Amino acid sequence: MRRTSFANWPCSIARTVDLLGDWWTPLVLREAFYGIRRFDEFQQELGIARNTLTDRLRRLAEDGLLEKQPYTHEPRRYEYLLTEKGRDFFGVLLAMSRWGDQWLSGDEGVPVTVHHDRCGQDSHAEVVCATCGDPMRAEDTSMRMGPGYPEKLRQHPAVHRRFACA
Amino acid sequence: MRRTSFANWPCSIARTVDLLGDWWTPLVLREAFYGIRRFDEFQQELGIARNTLTDRLRRLAEDGLLEKQPYTHEPRRYEYLLTEKGRDFFGVLLAMSRWGDQWLSGDEGVPVTVHHDRCGQDSHAEVVCATCGDPMRAEDTSMRMGPGYPEKLRQHPAVHRRFACA
DNA sequence: CTGCTGAGTCTTATCTTGAGACCAAGTATG
DNA sequence: CATACTTGGTCTCAAGATAAGACTCAGCAG
Numbered sequence: 001m002r003r004t005s006f007a008n009w010p011c012s013i014a015r016t017v018d019l020l021g022d023w024w025t026p027l028v029l030r031e032a033f034y035g036i037r038r039f040d041e042f043q044q045e046l047g048i049a050r051n052t053l054t055d056r057l058r059r060l061a062e063d064g065l066l067e068k069q070p071y072t073h074e075p076r077r078y079e080y081l082l083t084e085k086g087r088d089f090f091g092v093l094l095a096m097s098r099w100g101d102q103w104l105s106g107d108e109g110v111p112v113t114v115h116h117d118r119c120g121q122d123s124h125a126e127v128v129c130a131t132c133g134d135p136m137r138a139e140d141t142s143m144r145m146g147p148g149y150p151e152k153l154r155q156h157p158a159v160h161r162r163f164a165c166a
Numbered sequence: 167m168r169r170t171s172f173a174n175w176p177c178s179i180a181r182t183v184d185l186l187g188d189w190w191t192p193l194v195l196r197e198a199f200y201g202i203r204r205f206d207e208f209q210q211e212l213g214i215a216r217n218t219l220t221d222r223l224r225r226l227a228e229d230g231l232l233e234k235q236p237y238t239h240e241p242r243r244y245e246y247l248l249t250e251k252g253r254d255f256f257g258v259l260l261a262m263s264r265w266g267d268q269w270l271s272g273d274e275g276v277p278v279t280v281h282h283d284r285c286g287q288d289s290h291a292e293v294v295c296a297t298c299g300d301p302m303r304a305e306d307t308s309m310r311m312g313p314g315y316p317e318k319l320r321q322h323p324a325v326h327r328r329f330a331c332a
Numbered sequence: 333c334t335g336c337t338g339a340g341t342c343t344t345a346t347c348t349t350g351a352g353a354c355c356a357a358g359t360a361t362g
Numbered sequence: 363c364a365t366a367c368t369t370g371g372t373c374t375c376a377a378g379a380t381a382a383g384a385c386t387c388a389g390c391a392g
Contacts, residue, residue: 006189010277012266013196013259019270021189022379023172030179033304034328039339045324049381054340064269075388077338082304085269090304091293093179095261100178103230103251104185109313111176118306119298126296127257132285133299138199138248138256140284147275158211162200188348205370215350220371241357243369334392341386348379355372361365 010149016092019063024048028056029086030093032066037079065089094125176315182258185229190214190222195252196259198232203245231255260291 006014006021020026024046031045043053057080060066065086071079094114101110101124116123129136145154145163153159172180186192190212197211209219223246226232231252237245260280267276267290282289295302311320311329319325 006193011196012263012270012277014193015270016262016266017189017192021187021192023183023187024380026183026187027172027180030177034309040337043339050340050383051342052380055379072338075338075390087304088268089265090307091302092258092261092265094293094302094307095258096182097178099255099258100182102254104178104181105314111178111312111314111316113310113312114302115308115310116295116297116300116302116306117308118300119295121295121297122310123295123297125293125302127260127291128294128299129282129285129287129289130292131282131287131289133294134282134284136257136260136280136282136291138253140282141256141260142281142283143200144279144281144288146277146279148271148277150277190349206368209370216352216371217373218349221348238358238369241359241369244371336391337389339387341384343384344382346379346381349377351374351376353373356370358368360367362363 010153019059019065020089022056024052024056025060026093026096028053028060029065029082029089032080032082032086033090033093037081039078039080042080060086091125095127098125176319185225185231186255188222190218191226192259192262194219194222194226195231195248195255198246198248198252199256199259203247205244205246208246226252257291261293264291 006018009015009018020029027046028042028048031042034045036042036045039053039057042048042057043050046053048056057066057068061068061080064083066080067083068078068080070076097112097114105111113122114124115121127136128134143163145159172184175181175184186195193212194208194214197208200211202208202211205219205223208214208223209216212219214222223232223234227234227246230249232246233249234244234246236242263278263280271277279288280290281287293302294300309329311325
């Protein structure tokens with residue numbers, strides 16, 4: 001049966017998962033960051049089934065992370081370019097990559113190193129508080145309902161429990 | 167046919183996707199960060215099918231992100247607690263959340279705000295370079311083969327192209 | 333005329349997921 | 363004592379998603 005959509009959940013994680021929470025979408029985006037643009041290139045690099053790739057590229061374009069643009073007229077052929085929204089997703093991939101480097105690498109070390117051209121160092125990503133710059137850990141971070149939290153859910157007891165309302 | 171496993175790809179993103187790249191796993195983890203520990207609580211909060219939840223909890227425990235611990239003896243009942251490896255995944259969820267806040271929120275604002283108890287401010291996550299502290303963007307970041315990159319792939323022409331080797 | 337390239341579509345078989353029934357052990361209720 | 367309830371699952375079946383690979387279509391090369 002069709003999976004429930006998370007798009008209307010009052011949670012940005014769920015909405016993000018709804019857009020790209022399958023096995024291929026993050027990898028398609030990773031390829032795009034590596035400079036891949038064309039259907040057949042994506043297909044060959046990833047080994048993804050062609051129909052599945054068609055579907056993922058279409059959805060990423062619909063959701064505004066990729067832009068489908070013709071690059072020849074006759075015959076009409078297309079390439080897929082990252083939009084600003086798509087490029088901004090780079091941080092999420094870096095965070096995933098960093099977690100994997102730390103917890104999934106074997107003795108032989110990390111498979112890929114990240115070089116920050118701006119400071120010129122081999123480095124890695126860190127998720128910090130935009131205000132104070134310190135790392136954001138689960139222990140010293142708390143969630144509260146924001147302005148976009150649906151009115152009708154605010155008074156729900158389960159929601160009150162979750163956000164530890166007084 | 168069975169989906170190919172990404173576990174052996176020379177890429178931490180792929181390995182991470184392999185562990186938690188489906189619709190439910192990130193949400194199960196999010197619930198864990200909200201303090202949820204028991205089977206039925208996860209099930210009710212998420213509305214996930216029970217058999218699917220069984221599978222996700224088992225895999226998260228096998229992969230070392232959750233620990234399954236008995237909390238009563240007779241009858242034997244279990245709760246699922248975040249390990250250090252699991253707690254460290256918080257950064258990835260924050261990065262996803264931040265991206266969703268920025269690109270998926272409507273006019274009414276973000277559904278959930280993040281409060282950084284350490285500095286006492288309502289804030290949001292940012293992915294920065296661990297060395298210089300500046301934001302890490304796709305434009306000024308490059309990837310290179312690390313020590314854990316498989317020897318036999320190093321000389322492959324497609325790999326050379328990808329990492330722009332001289 | 334034949335074959336090649338790019339960007340797909342179509343078919344079929346297999347896998348994954350959801351819904352909901354069922355189960356087992358202990359506990360509370362009448 | 364009989365019944366119902368709670369927790370943490372398992373089992374079955376139907377429906378949706380995915381993989382593999384053949385096929386298509388338009389233009390171009392030899």
